[in-house]
Amino acid sequence: MIRKSTINFKFANTCKLEKIKKIAKEHQKIVNFFIGTLWEQKQFSGNFVKDTSVDSWLPARMKQAAAKQALSIVKSQRKKKKKHKPVFNRPVMELDSRFADIAQDINSFDIWIKLSSIGNKIKLNLPSQKHIHFNTLLNNGWTVKKSIRIRVSEDGCYADFF
Numbered sequence: 001m002i003r004k005s006t007i008n009f010k011f012a013n014t015c016k017l018e019k020i021k022k023i024a025k026e027h028q029k030i031v032n033f034f035i036g037t038l039w040e041q042k043q044f045s046g047n048f049v050k051d052t053s054v055d056s057w058l059p060a061r062m063k064q065a066a067a068k069q070a071l072s073i074v075k076s077q078r079k080k081k082k083k084h085k086p087v088f089n090r091p092v093m094e095l096d097s098r099f100a101d102i103a104q105d106i107n108s109f110d111i112w113i114k115l116s117s118i119g120n121k122i123k124l125n126l127p128s129q130k131h132i133h134f135n136t137l138l139n140n141g142w143t144v145k146k147s148i149r150i151r152v153s154e155d156g157c158y159a160d161f162f
Contacts, residue, residue: 002145002162003137003142003162004160004161004162005131005133005134005137005160005161006158006159006160006161007111007128007129007130007131007134007158007159007161008128008156008157008158009126009128009156009157009158009159010128010156011109011127011128011129012124012126012127012128012157016124016126017156017157019122019124020115020124020126020150020152020157021091021152021157023058023062023093023118023119023122024091024092024093024150024152025091026056026057026058026119027058027062027065027066027091027093028088028089028090028091028092029056030054030056030058030062030063030066030067031066031069031070031073031088032070032087032088033054033070034049034052034054034066034067034070034071035070035073035074035085035086035087035088036085038070038071038074039074039085043071043074044074044075044078045075046071047071048064048067048068048071049064049067049068049070049071052064052066052067057119057120058118058119059117059118059119061098061099061117062099062117062118062119065093065094065095065096065098065099068094069088069093069094070088073086073088074086090151091151091152091153092149092150092151092152093149093150094147094148094149095115095118095147095148095149095150096146096147097146097147098117099115099116099117099118100113100114100115100146100147100148101113101114101116102114102144102146102148102161104130109127109128109129110128110129110130111127111128111129111130112125112126112127112128113125113126113128113148113159114126115150126159128159134161144161144162145161145162147162148160148161148162149162
């Protein structure tokens with residue numbers, strides 16, 4: 001069973017949060033492009049997308065991650081027997097260990113997330129605090145996966161740990 005715990009990036013400065021929002025917006029645009037391409041090609045199976053060439057300032061790794069996310073969205077849509085093309089309208093990035101390094105209990109902040117290879121040589125160190133649910137899962141023997149999901153909403157930026 002996989003559990004999820006969410007932390008808030010409210011301790012990060014506004015410049016870092018604006019960079020995350022900018023990257024998430026571009027990522028959302030690319031995911032929608034790949035959804036359209038996969039839907040037109042009727043590619044509803046497989047584990048990866050062969051052609052990830054798209055006009056964007058994001059690096060090839062981020063394009064691969066966006067293509068993988070688009071493929072999972074299309075596969076999920078077909079599994080539900082829905083016949084219309086999905087639209088990805090939430091700024092959510094699913095990032096694996098190529099992009100995120102998670103460090104715990106270093107200084108006054110409980111957890112640090114270092115994002116790299118996300119575009120234009122941007123490297124972000126984002127501080128946060130653990131909370132009761134996160135600590136409960138850790139104390140009960142659960143291990144934190146190396147992939148995270150970063151969500152952007154009107155009220156802030158969040159990271160989901162699994």
